[in-house]
Amino acid sequence: MYKLVVIDDEKEARDNICNYFPWHELGFQIVAKLENGKQGIEFFEKDTADVLLCDIRMPLLSGLDLAEWMNERNLKAKVVLISGHRDFEYAQRALQFGVKNYIVKPVTYNELTSVFTKLSLDLQEESKATSLAEPEARKNKVMLGCNINDKIVAVVYTYVQEQFKDATLDAAAELVHLHPNYLSQLFYKTMGQYFSDYVIQVKMEKAAELLNEIQYKTYEVSEMVGYSNAKNFTRTFKKYFGKNPRQFRQSEHEPYAD
Numbered sequence: 001m002y003k004l005v006v007i008d009d010e011k012e013a014r015d016n017i018c019n020y021f022p023w024h025e026l027g028f029q030i031v032a033k034l035e036n037g038k039q040g041i042e043f044f045e046k047d048t049a050d051v052l053l054c055d056i057r058m059p060l061l062s063g064l065d066l067a068e069w070m071n072e073r074n075l076k077a078k079v080v081l082i083s084g085h086r087d088f089e090y091a092q093r094a095l096q097f098g099v100k101n102y103i104v105k106p107v108t109y110n111e112l113t114s115v116f117t118k119l120s121l122d123l124q125e126e127s128k129a130t131s132l133a134e135p136e137a138r139k140n141k142v143m144l145g146c147n148i149n150d151k152i153v154a155v156v157y158t159y160v161q162e163q164f165k166d167a168t169l170d171a172a173a174e175l176v177h178l179h180p181n182y183l184s185q186l187f188y189k190t191m192g193q194y195f196s197d198y199v200i201q202v203k204m205e206k207a208a209e210l211l212n213e214i215q216y217k218t219y220e221v222s223e224m225v226g227y228s229n230a231k232n233f234t235r236t237f238k239k240y241f242g243k244n245p246r247q248f249r250q251s252e253h254e255p256y257a258d
Contacts, residue, residue, distance in 0.1 A: 001029040002050040002123055007040050007066070008082070009058040017053070017107065026116050026151055037061025041069060049077050051119055056083040064097070071097040078119055082107060110175065113155055118177050124148050152176050153190040156183070157198075164202040165226040169195050204240040207233070211249050218245045 004023065008014040018033050028051065032043050038060040040052070052070070056063040067079045080101040101115050155176055160167045172195065173180040187195045203225040210221045219230040227233035238244045243251065 002027055002120065003031045003048070004028045004051045004053060005032045005034065005040070005043060005049045005077070006030055007034040007037065007052070007054040007058070007063070009035050009055060011035075013055070013105075013107075017112075021109065021112055023116075025154055026113070027120050027147065028116060037063060037066035037069075040066045044070065044075060044077070048075075050123055051078045051080065051116075053080045054082065056081050067097040067099050078122070080115060080119070114175055114177065117152060117155055117175075120151060121148060121177075149186055149190055152178070152183075153187055156187060156195070157191075160199055160202050164199065164206060165224070167199050167202075167226075200236060200240065203227075204237060207237060207245070208241070208248065211245055214249075221245065 001024070006014060006018055008017065014033055014035075018030055023030060031047075031049060034040055034043060036058045037054070040054065041061065043049075052066075054063040054066060061069075063081050063083075067081065070077065070079065078101075079097070079099045080103060081099055082103045082105060101119070103111060103115065156172045159172055159175055163171075169180045169184060173183045176183065178186070184195050187193075187198070191198060193201075207221050207225045210216050210224055211218075216224070218234070222228075222230040222233035225233070227236070234244050237248070241248055
């Protein structure tokens with residue numbers, strides 16, 4: 001697990017970031033939840049972390065000031081700054097201090113996923129670069145690669161589960177910052193099925209759930225799972241379940257007109 005420090009003077013925002021995002025799934029463990037930059041300095045004077053996620057505007061010491069302090073001491077922690085203001089000057093100063101990521105509030109689930117998936121990959125690459133000399137390190141490198149791949153696929157898996165109606169390979173690839181072709185190969189290697197087949201699987205299983213709700217017409221279910229053409233939906237459904245939507249309903253409920 002990579003060690004993560006979160007600093008935000010707003011308790012609700014800090015708690016939301018720390019408690020309602022699946023950090024462990026992306027390989028991060030929160031080791032400190034702090035209120036201001038001064039506490040950040042106190043932490044880094046006696047401890048280390050891999051990543052700092054920090055608000056910019058805070059009392060006592062701003063996130064930019066903390067980033068500058070860390071940069072002057074060549075601390076290796078990667079810094080992600082959060083601001084409620086789209087201020088180009090902030091972004092310019094942040095780049096001077098080695099800050100690689102700059103997020104504008106409100107922080108979204110997808111943006112956190114995207115930024116920290118990329119950070120996890122960066123940390124993995126850095127770990128590889130420093131461990132090529134020893135055979136055991138090369139073994140660990142393979143294990144790390146597998147773990148990162150699993151995390152990427154987990155992000156894509158969640159994306160399809162939540163966005164099945166409009167899910168596409170291009171959108172999934174953009175989410176995890178990979179080329180669509182590479183992601184397709186990685187997904188198949190990890191899951192044992194193609195991305196497109198998995199999307200169809202999720203759509204069809206969701207459609208089966210909806211068909212059990214007798215208030216929905218077949219064409220309505222078709223639209224709800226992302227098929228604008230009901231005939232295409234029926235054809236795909238029959239190929240997947242071996243029976244068309246009407247036959248499926250009749251096998252689950254008493255016959256009735258659809």
